[in-house]
Amino acid sequence: MTSELWVTGGVILFLIMLSFLFSGSETGMTAASRARLHSLAAGGDRRAAMVEKLIERKDRLVGALLIGNNLVNILASALATSLLLTLFGEAGVVYATLAMTVILVIFSEILPKSLALFRPEQFALIVSPFARAVVFVFGPVSSVANWIVRGILSLFGINLGRDAPMVSAHEELRGTVEVLHREGAFIKQERDRVGGLLDLAELEVSDVMIHRTAMRLVNADDPAEQVVREILQSPYTRMPVYRNSTDNIVGVVHSKDLLRALHDVDNEPRRIDITKVASKPWFVPDTTTLHDQLNAFLRKKAHVAIVVDEYGEVEGLVTLEDIIEEIVGEIADEHDVDMQGVKQEADGSIVVDGSVPIRDLNRALDWNLPDEEATTIAGLVIHEAQTIPEEKQAFTFHGKRFVVMKRDRNRIMRLRIRDAGQ
Structure with missing residues (x-):
């Protein structure tokens, strides 16, 4: 009789060890970094490749581990109840319930999952042969269980695709x-x-373009000397050329091409025909995403595009530098004009030009103002106020206090912004 008790105790201990592996494997496999596993597998680690293959079917893997874990936990609890009933009679049921609850919570849940979370990739690599064996044994049962679960959820209008990601x-x-x-x-x-x-894939060129009101252009109908002077005095390398109306862009001139042309005519600006020096303009819709526009710039080996709306009207200008600045931040060179758009006041408030893009302000000050409905800070105030504010009018939204400092006709020129609590 004593030997049977020892055997039963040994089986219970073995089942608790299996439960440890089941719980740890579930946590380690689901918490492991797929990027790190891929890097290890690419370096020739066979176990990393095994884990990658297992988590390709995460629903099947987790289901198999849960089935195995519940099976050994229930069996261990049943054997413990039987053992303690033999030793203590009817009171053994209570003792078995208390003892197995404590043992399973500590040694089969908290301990293995804590270890797995501490080093998820290492833990996953260690238990990968065990997990593969579990999936081989319980995988078919897990697939049936997942099919039943999806069927039940579908009754409530929930379509759960296999391994459907919750986030992109x-x-x-x-x-x-x-x-x-x-x-x-x-x-x-x-x-x-x-x-x-x-x-880049979420923003459109209209979000980062230089608006038509801020574009620097030259008129092809102006005297050649004036056109050449404007281009050479400009801080920009490329400038659009228009004729009759700013909506009629006829070309884009590069300052280096202009210098070559001046050299060819012995530096006599009056002999320059700017339309012959300018290259053909490239027009792009304002709804083009920055991702697509960046690829188009690289493919065409171009740096400037004219942005037009659905009616073909010029809205602004976008450059390759504008898109790159969305990634790396503001790029300044020795010819850039210093635009004083944001100023920190002594009282902690921020004075901002209305034309400053919301994204630039968020990035500079680590704010989180929404930019879905408006591009500039003035546009945000008008959108939230649902009117064109008067000077000195104040608004509070998104945790900030906005005071209109200057308005020119229907345009908000300058704002003061401070935290709403100040």
Whole structure:
């Protein structure tokens, strides 16, 4: 009789060890970084390749581990109840319930999952042969169970696709970068660069273009000397050329092409025909995403495009530099004009030109003002106020207090912004 008790105790201990592996494998496999596993597999790690293959069917893997875990936990509890009934009679049921609850919670849940979360990739690699064996044994049962679950959920209008991701790859990357920034592994500039790269597919050229009211153009009908002087005095390398109306863009002139042309006519500007020096303009719709426009710039080996609306009217100008700045931040060179768009006041408030883009303000001050409905800070105020504010009129929204400092006709020229609590 004593030997039977020892055998039963040994079986219970073995089942608890199996439960440890089941719980740890579930946590380690689901928490492991797929990017790191892919890197290890590419380096020739066979176990990493095995884990990659297993998590391709995550629903099947988790289902198999849960089935195995519940099976050994129930069996261990039943054997413990039988053992303690033999030793203590009817009171053994209570003793078995208390003992197995404590043992399973500590040694089969908290301990293995804590270890797995501490080193998820390493834990997953260690238990990968065990997990593969579990999937081989319980995989078919897991598939049937998942099919039943999907059928039940479908009755409530929930269509659960196999391994359907809850977030997109971009959202997952963005969340990972944000977490790394909070933990100190990423500085703000690195977070902004990765975020800017991920935003390219969501932003349109109209969000970053130089608006037509701020464009620097030259008139092909002006005297040649005046046109040449304007181009050479401009801080920009490329300038659009129009004729009769600014909506009639006839070309884009590059300052280097102009210098070559001047050299060919012995530096006599009056002999320059600017329309012959200018290259053919490239027009793009204002709804083009920055991702597509960047690829188009690289494909055409171009740097400037004229942005037009659905009616073909000129809205502005977008450059390759504008898109790159969305990733790396403001790029300044020795010829850039210093635009005083944002100024920190002594009282802690921020004085901002109405034309400053919301995204630039968010990036510079680490704010989180919405930019879905408006591109500029003035546009945001008008959108939220649902009217064109008067000077000195104040509004509070999104945790900030906005005061209109200057207005010119229907345009908000300058705003003062402070935290709403100040």
